[in-house]
Amino acid sequence: MTQRQRKFLGTIALFLLIAVYAAIAVGVAIVLQVHNASKFTELLYYVVAGLLWVVPAGLLISWMQKPDT
Template sequence: MPERLRKFIGMIALVLFVVVYALVVVTIPIQNIPPALFWPAYALAGLAWVPPAGLIIRWMQKPSRPRA
């Protein structure tokens, strides 16, 4: 797959992933969370998108195979 196409697909996937992730996290009811877990839950939700995004970015940066 050409590098430009892979980066374009990765960019679209990354934007869609972040939007869907944000919508899912926003729908989690936070009224039932005990006060001691409120900020750790927000921190976890705020950072949980980073590893999957990193995998998408790593795939985007993978070098193309040379054509024979």
């Protein structure tokens, strides 16, 4: 697979990853609010959820940038 193909597929996968991740993160946040979680718990969740998507996105971008063999 060429780098150009990987970038195309990776871009689509990245958009899907962000959309699915955001939907799941919002769902968990709603559950936290319904169960009256403490403000500290909510803050901790938002910090973790706001940064956690970077790990799979970084791996995907790293794969996209591999040179052609």
